[in-house]
Amino acid sequence: MDCRWTADAIIIGGGIIGCATGYYLTKKGLKVYLFEKEYLTAGSTGRCIGGIRQQYSTELSIKVAMESVKKFKIMKEELGMDVEFEQDGYLFLAHSEEKEKTYKQLIKLQRNMGLDVEYVDVPAIKEIVPGINTDGLLGGAYCPSDGQANPFLVVDGYARKIKEKGKVFTYCGIEKINIEGNKVISVTTINKENYFAPIVVNATGPFIREFSKHIGLDIPVFPERHESLITEPIEVFFKPMVVDYRPDGCYFHQKAKQGSIIGCYTPIPNVPGNDVRSSFEFIIEMGRRMARLIPKLADVKIIRQWAGSYEMTPDGNPIVDKTDIEGLWIIGGFCGHGFMLGPEIGYIAAEYITTGKPPYDISEFALKRDYSRKEVMK
Numbered sequence: 579m580d581c582r583w584t585a586d587a588i589i590i591g592g593g594i595i596g597c598a599t600g601y602y603l604t605k606k607g608l609k610v611y612l613f614e615k616e617y618l619t620a621g622s623t624g625r626c627i628g629g630i631r632q633q634y635s636t637e638l639s640i641k642v643a644m645e646s647v648k649k650f651k652i653m654k655e656e657l658g659m660d661v662e663f664e665q666d667g668y669l670f671l672a673h674s675e676e677k678e679k680t681y682k683q684l685i686k687l688q689r690n691m692g693l694d695v696e697y698v699d700v701p702a703i704k705e706i707v708p709g710i711n712t713d714g715l716l717g718g719a720y721c722p723s724d725g726q727a728n729p730f731l732v733v734d735g736y737a738r739k740i741k742e743k744g745k746v747f748t749y750c751g752i753e754k755i756n757i758e759g760n761k762v763i764s765v766t767t768i769n770k771e772n773y774f775a776p777i778v779v780n781a782t783g784p785f786i787r788e789f790s791k792h793i794g795l796d797i798p799v800f801p802e803r804h805e806s807l808i809t810e811p812i813e814v815f816f817k818p819m820v821v822d823y824r825p826d827g828c829y830f831h832q833k834a835k836q837g838s839i840i841g842c843y844t845p846i847p848n849v850p851g852n853d854v855r856s857s858f859e860f861i862i863e864m865g866r867r868m869a870r871l872i873p874k875l876a877d878v879k880i881i882r883q884w885a886g887s888y889e890m891t892p893d894g895n896p897i898v899d900k901t902d903i904e905g906l907w908i909i910g911g912f913c914g915h916g917f918m919l920g921p922e923i924g925y926i927a928a929e930y931i932t933t934g935k936p937p938y939d940i941s942e943f944a945l946k947r948d949y950s951r952k953e954v955m956k
């Protein structure tokens with residue numbers, strides 16, 4: 579390592595993306611310094627519900643998600659800790675012919691890529707989710723190898739590995755990225771300390787647009803509030819994430835070991851901004867929507883609610899790219915899917931950063947792209 583440098587690479591942001599990228603860079607032999615302004619998982623990652631799915635609408639997203647699942651599968655051995663990964667499936671419900679048609683079309687593409695997804699009819703759904711309300715239900719897209727894991731444990735596992743060679747600083751926000759002659763050279767912390775590295779990765783999640791302004795970059799990532807809740811534990815009676823994408827629908831799954839039900843809905847209209855205050859309206863409305871879908875949930879107690887930010891891009895795809903400033907990388911904008919895609923994104927980013935080439939074509943995730951095409955499975 580050049581003696582000017584404090585580290586081989588500096589990562590800003592201690593969520594899944596910063597930690598996964600830091601881990602894969604460490605695995606490639608780099609000394610990584612990661613800076614987090616609060617505690618690890620303080621951003622969106624610690625507010626997510628841990629869902630992991632592979633049912634997407636483009637070849638690239640399906641591939642990234644499938645590769646991510648492979649990485650979740652071996653995480654226990656790789657990180658030396660159990661991250662509570664379970665392959666309990668995802669079930670997307672179709673309550674309209676239009677949704678049915680979309681799911682059936684996408685299943686063809688997904689199956690061609692080797693995904694174990696199928697269209698299931700209403701009797702099959704009643705077996706998968708006993709007690710489900712089948713009013714207006716036509717069928718669903720079911721993928722048993724989708725699943726869930728614990729975001730706190732995954733981040734902790736990656737951070738421990740980064741620390742074996744480098745350092746993880748918490749409560750140590752980065753105030754600015756320093757550039758000399760169009761090359762990144764260092765970062766300055768809120769304590770006015772400088773740390774030098776030839777590579778800086780901006781993985782600040784929902785803060786990415788705001789934070790990037792001081793270096794003249796306008797990154798199209800727009801935070802949006804999403805709320806969640808968790809219930810008391812009850813006897814486990816269904817496994818998959820049940821996704822009801824009707825405008826007044828919701829999605830939730832039962833935690834495989836512990837029995838709590840955890841879920842969210844996407845508010846209409848969206849609530850823009852990095853606002854992580856939870857609302858009374860959500861807790862009432864979410865309870866109503868869950869009980870509509872599975873009536874016996876009406877008696878289950880909600881024990882906690884919280885809010886976090888989705889980090890939205892105009893087309894629903896993330897940004898994984900270098901910038902025009904040499905050595906500066908942007909990885910963000912996961913539109914509510916960053917946890918599940920995180921392991922593979924960390925791997926792709928580390929390959930791209932160290933070799934100058936991603937392991938496969940990720941031009942759909944380029945910073946300078948046409949943002950008009952939309953991901954359908956959202």
Ligand SMILES: Cc1cc2nc3c(=O)[nH]c(=O)nc-3n(C[C@H](O)[C@H](O)[C@H](O)COP(=O)(O)OP(=O)(O)OC[C@H]3O[C@@H](n4cnc5c(N)ncnc54)[C@H](O)[C@@H]3O)c2cc1C
Binds near residue numbers: 624630753885909914
């Ligand atoms: C309610 C909810 C449910 C969700 N459910 C799922 C799900 O089931 N599955 C899924 O895959 N995804 C889910 N998501 C989305 C997922 O949480 C995000 O896509 C993912 O966590 C983004 O990770 P990140 O590392 O990019 O961002 P973050 O986790 O937000 O990490 C960025 C970090 O950067 C830090 N930071 C910001 N500025 C600075 C600075 N200047 N200096 C130092 N540090 C800084 C922040 O404190 C933060 O910790 C959900 C999100 C929400 C809100």
